[in-house]
Each structure stands twice: as structure tokens, then as C-alpha cells.
């Protein structure tokens with residue numbers, strides 16, 4: 001039952017909340033305390049629905065999904081929670097009556113430091129959608145003490161400061177020490193026969209760590225249901241007499257949940273990361289089994305009532321951990337246990353980069369989690385037994401869970417699961433043809449696609465209220481409830497009045513963003529310019545350098561011909577580089593110095609500006625996206641699994657400048673190619689270069705004088721204040737033969753960008769394209785994505801009738 005609270009009641013409750021928490025009157029309290037009290041009050045309101053959802057799921061024995069992810073990226077909760085509780089307007093007005101501004105108070109909330117980028121944000125989008133469609137699906141992760149890092153620029157270089165996001169506590173969480181479990185690491189383990197003839201593991205000198213859950217309410221839209229995001233924290237067990245614990249032992253325990261791993265695409269084999277992975281996998285599975293046995297008698301029925309989802313490979317150890325509990329703790333036969341396990345587990349792959357496929361040295365697993373190693377070894381042995389004779393020995397060896405001295409997490413995840421999905425059609429196709437080809441050969445029935453989606457509630461309803469209200473004025477509120485209904489906007493494609501209103505909304509958002517940039521960075525930008533946005537992690541395959549090369553090209557043109565007509569542009573970047581990713585940091589430095597050069601050149605003036613916003617995050621994304629005209633999605637074809645910023649930007653009316661990669665392809669299909677700007681090599685062309693090994697970056701350079709000027713400018717001193725960083729980029733292009741085909745795509749990209757500059761001048765035609773993107777965005781709601789997971793992967797029911805779900 002959704003809450004109803006009147007404004008009058010809210011004002012009274014809020015005054016009491018501040019009084020009881022801080023012994024102050026509302027207007028005397030600091031903005032920080034105004035925030036804390038508001039969050040506490042919202043939590044109090046929402047707890048009623050939370051308790052009732054939990055009870056209902058148990059009484060109805062509704063199938064429960066547990067979504068394991070080593071990252072979540074929730075951003076802020078205050079406004080999205082108010083939105084989902086239908087309290088946003090009421091609270092805004094109530095605060096106004098008290099002389100307060102909700103948006104000012106909301107700025108006090110730190111973004112939660114639980115994730116790196118797209119992977120974590122997808123998990124949080126799902127956390128929003130699952131209770132919103134009435135699906136009993138809960139998150140399982142790690143409560144990191146420190147987030148990724150706070151990015152600042154010092155002399156144009158990225159510098160990393162600690163992201164101490166928990167410094168002032170987290171108002172949304174509930175510590176549940178009474179639900180803690182023990183996770184066991186290290187020591188020796190051997191098997192001993194019990195009296196009943198059953199083999200039982202005996203542990204010696206193991207390191208026992210207490211996993212304490214912190215629960216966070218995931219409030220569905222209209223409070224249809226409220227689910228749980230359970231984040232685990234590592235502590236010393238109570239049984240350990242703290243006086244005898246050395247500081248070393250204490251810090252080993254603390255280290256597990258201290259830092260988020262700073263890289264979301266490559267791995268350097270740090271043992272701590274392995275300990276994190278086993279820690280939350282084990283704690284989560286133990287608590288799931290315990291809860292299941294509280295409400296059910298027969299563990300063989302687990303797959304009927306529980307689905308465990310492995311979001312990327314980091315939680316893959318849930319597979320051997322469930323086997324351990326079933327076989328060791330519950331005395332179930334291996335075959336039966338394996339049957340239960342594989343029918344409970346499902347897995348999503350998120351990458352096409354071979355170097356990002358996670359593996360662990362055998363020795364690391366043997367030392368850190370010896371019993372789990374024995375179980376993986378047995379899974380491996382039985383895998384060979386089962387496959388031999390049916391398939392070629394070379395094939396079996398190439399896809400076994402153990403090989404090349406390593407545990408291959410993706411292979412273990414596929415073998416131990418009933419479903420394996422990619423995250424966009426192209427990605428799922430390439431998994432079958434390339435990345436997981438051998439596994440597809442032995443179990444094609446497991447493979448499927450589930451295209452990513454986004455929480456439109458956050459990125460449109462909440463972050464772009466002016467647009468949401470304009471859509472309401474034409475369609476009513478149905479599109480908020482049934483996202484596909486937003487395609488009703490296509491009826492207004494030739495309505496001049498509506499197009500003008502839509503353009504006005506964009507213009508107002510651009511002004512708000514310009515003010516933010518002026519306040520924060522003291523850069524003044526022209527709101528009549530094209531706002532050209534590239535926001536995502538800094539990675540070579542995402543090709544921020546291609547965008548940079550176009551900026552340098554524009555600059556050269558202005559300098560060569562200052563009087564010529566020029567459609568003004570503001571290039572907007574947001575991107576963190578992994579601290580150890582040398583090349584990515586060089587790219588940041590060069591973009592920042594090019595920005596300095598351009599932004600301070602009087603001859604350039606208002607025509608061109610480059611803004612690199614430090615510390616890109618969910619809350620900053622919410623400020624940039626409503627103001628964007630162009631969405632840069634320019635990864636090398638065949639490298640970006642899906643992308644989700646492409647969806648966020650289209651839903652806010654930005655047009656794609658894009659390669660045919662990931663979900664760009666699906667966006668182009670949905671909105672119409674004539675409403676986007678598509679360029680570059682196709683995946684087939686890229687693969688052809690791989691096959692024939694005949695790509696020559698030098699040849700691309702030799703045939704294009706404009707490109708030569710760009711590359712030369714990196715090394716001839718014309719960009720002030722760069723050192724070797726220009727050479728790093730230059731070398732990656734010409735000496736190392738341009739691994740990501742930047743030079744191959746340059747000419748077509750420039751041509752496409754020039755077309756954009758031309759087309760932007762026809763305001764009405766442009767706005768029409770923008771409208772087409774908004775009208776096509778409903779299909780990318782994560783409400784549909786999780787409904788498809790529920791229908792086709794988890795076989796779990798949900799209450800909402802998504803009338804326009806197209807499977």
C-alpha cells in the first residue's frame with residue numbers, strides 16, 4: 001500500500017525530525033542537517049512499505065531473485081525516492097512553505113561510492129525497475145568504505161583524492177548485525193570420512209571474518225513494492241578476543257571493504273580483489289540459503305523459489321560456494337547439488353575485450369579459499385568426464401573452468417549457470433561467434449540477449465522535470481507508467497507550436513547548465529552553441545581521442561580562416577581514468593591543455609569552447625544530460641558491449657554521433673537513421689582488418705593533410721604546456737598502428753560532424769530529430785529489461801502489467 005502523507009502532516013513531521021535529531025529549529029539547522037533529517041524522514045515513511053513487501057513475498061512464497069554485483073552506482077537517493085513515493089511535489093511545496101528549497105537540500109547528499117561506471121549504474125537502474133514492476137529482486141554487494149576516487153585536475157593532470165563518501169554516515173542504510181554470517185578464508189583443509197561414510201572437510205588455521213549486512217530500501221515507483229539492496233561489511237568475529245588481535249590482523253579484515261577496485265575493464269590480479277569477490281559471494285549465498293530454509297523444507301526446491309544472478313564474472317564464486325553449502329553443510333550428493341546449483345544460477349557477460357575476461361591464478365585461489373579450490377577442481381574434472389567423447393579434446397581443454405594455470409571465471413560462470421546473456425544484440429552475437437564461441441558450441445541453448453536499459457524515472461522524470469512536464473501536457477501521465485507510450489509524441493512531429501516548446505525546454509536546460517559551469521569552473525559558454533557531450537570512463541576503445549582530433553581540426557580551421565562562418569560548439573567531457581591507466585591519463589592531460597588553449601584564444605571567442613568537468617558521477621550526469629544536443633558514442637565497432645549513456649542522452653533529446661556499435665545500433669533502428677549521425681567502420685570491417693592483418697595507420701595519415709596537421713600538433717609544441725603526453729597519443733596512432741582504428745574513422749567522423757554543424761542551423765528540423773529520439777526512448781526503459789530477465793531468465797513473476805512489453 002502506497003503511503004499518503006499530506007503537506008501539513010509532512011511539515012509537522014519534518015519539524016519534529018529536525019528537532020529530535022539535532023535539537024534545533026528548521027531554519028537554524030545547517031543545510032547538511034536539513035538534508036539528514038529529510039532523508040531520515042523519507043526512510044521512516046518508506047519503511048512501512050518495505051516491511052509489507054518482505055512479509056508478502058514470504059507469505060506468498062513468491063520467487064525471489066538475488067542480483068549479485070560487485071558494483072552499484074546509485075548516485076543520490078533523495079529525489080528519486082521522493083519521486084517513486086509520489087512525494088516530490090508535496091515535499092517541494094512543504095519545504096517552500098518553510099522557506100527551504102528541495103534542490104538546495106538535495107545537493108547535500110553525496111553520491112554513494114559503490115561503483116566505477118556503466119556496470120554499477122546498470123545494476124542501480126535495475127534496482128529501481130525491479131520493485132517498480134513488482135518483481136521480488138534484491139541486490140547483493142559490498143559496502144565500500146571509500147569509493148573510486150574524487151577526480152581533480154592539477155595543471156591539467158588527473159589527480160586522485162579519496163572519495164570519503166561515508167564521512168557523514170549514510171542515512172538510507174540499516175545495519176543488521178543480527179543477520180551477520182561468517183566467511184572463511186585461508187588455512188588448510190582436508191576431507192575426513194564421517195561415521196555415516198560421508199566426506200567432511202576439516203579446516204585448520206582458517207581466517208574467519210564476520211560479514212555484517214547493511215540493508216538499503218529500493219523503493220519502487222508508486223511504492224508498488226520495496227526491495228532490499230544488501231551490502232556486506234567485513235568485521236572481526238565476536239568470538240575473537242579483540243585484545244589478542246594484532247593490528248595486522250585487524251587491518252587485513254578492514255581492507256576487504258575499504259576500497260572499491262578502481263578499474264572496471266582490466267585486472268592486475270590483486271589478491272584483495274579476490275578476497276572481496278569471495279567475501280560477498282559467500283556471505284550472500286549463506287544468507288539466501290538460511291532465509292530459504294526458514295520458509296521452505298526441501299532444499300532441492302531452491303531453483304523453484306530462488307534465482308541467483310551473476311552480474312559480470314566477479315560474483316562467479318557463488319557457484320562453488322552454493323556447492324560447498326549443499327555438499328559439505330547439508331550432505332547432498334554432488335550430482336543433485338550440481339543440478340540445484342546450475343538451475344539456480346544465471347549469468348550476464350558485459351565485455352568484448354579479451355583482456356577484461358577475469359582469470360585467477362590457481363595458487364591464489366588455493367591459498368585464499370582452499371575448499372573452494374577443491375570444489376572448482378572437482379567441477380573441472382567432471383566437466384572433462386562429461387564432455388569427453390562428445391566433443392573434441394582441444395575444444396574441451398580450451399573452455400574448461402581450469403586452464404593455463406588459471407581459474408577462468410567467465411567459463412566457470414557459463415558452465416555453472418542455466419542462462420548466459422549479452423547486453424545488446426551485436427554483443428550477444430559476438431559472444432557466440434567469438435568471445436565464448438567454444439561454450440556456445442557445447443551449450444547453445446543457454447545463450448540469449450537482454451539489451452540494457454535505463455531508469456527513465458531518474459534521467460527524465462527527475463533530472464529533466466521541464467521536459468517531463470511538457471510531455472505530460474500532451475500525453476498525460478501514461479508514459480510515466482507505460483514507457484512505450486511516449487511514442488505518442490510522434491503525433492507532434494509536425495506541430496510547430498510543440499516543437500518550439502520543446503526547443504525552449506532544451507534552451508532553458510542549456511542555460512541552467514551554463515550557469516552551473518560558470519559557477520563551478522568559471523568558464524562562460526555560449527548557449528546558442530551545439531552542446532556536444534561525451535561522458536563515460538576514459539578508455540582507448542571509447543575513443544575520446546577521436547573527439548579530441550575533431551576539436552583540434554575545428555581549431556585549425558578557425559585559426560586559418562577566422563572570418564569564415566562557423567556554427568559554435570561547446571565540447572563537454574566527463575571521464576575518470578583508472579589511476580594506473582597511463583595512456584588514459586595522457587589523454588585527459590591533452591584534452592585539458594587543448595581546452596586551455598582554445599578557451600583563452602580571443603580569436604576563437606564564442607565559437608568554440610571545451611569543458612572537461614572533473615569528477616564525472618551520476619549526479620553530474622544528471623546536470624549534463626538534459627542540456628545535451630549531441631551524444632558522442634564513438635567506440636570502435638565491436639568493442640562497446642551496449643553502452644547506457646547513449647540511452648540516457650537520447651531520452652533527453654540529444655542526437656547520436658555514433659558508430660554502429662553496442663546499443664547504438666538499436667537506438668538508430670528505433671529512432672530512425674535519418675534522426676542520428678552515423679559514421680565509421682562496421683564490426684565486419686574491423687574483423688576483416690583483424691583477419692587480413694592489413695590495417696595501416698600510416699597510410700591513413702599519408703592520405704589526409706588535415707589529419708596530418710592534427711597529429712603533428714601533438715608533437716610540434718603548438719599545444720602549450722603538454723610534455724610527453726602528445727607523444728603518447730601520437731605513438732599509439734603511428735608507432736603502434738592505432739589499435740582502435742581512430743585514423744581509419746577520422747575522415748568520416750569529420751564529415752559527419754560538419755554535417756551536424758550545417759544541420760543545427762535549421763532549428764525546426766533539428767528539434768524534429770530531437771523529438772524522434774525522445775519518442776523512441778521508451779523501449780530503452782529498464783522496466784522492460786528487467787521484465788524480460790524475469791520472464792525469460794529467472795522465470796519469476798511480477799505484478800505490473802507492462803502492456804507494451806514486446807519480447
Ligand SMILES: *Cc1c(COP(=O)(O)O)cnc(C)c1O
Nearest residue numbers: 117118536617618621643644645
Ligand atoms: C551511464 C553512466 C556510465 C556509463 O556510460 P557509458 O557511456 O555507457 O559507458 C558511466 N558512469 C556514469 C556516472 C553513468 O551515469
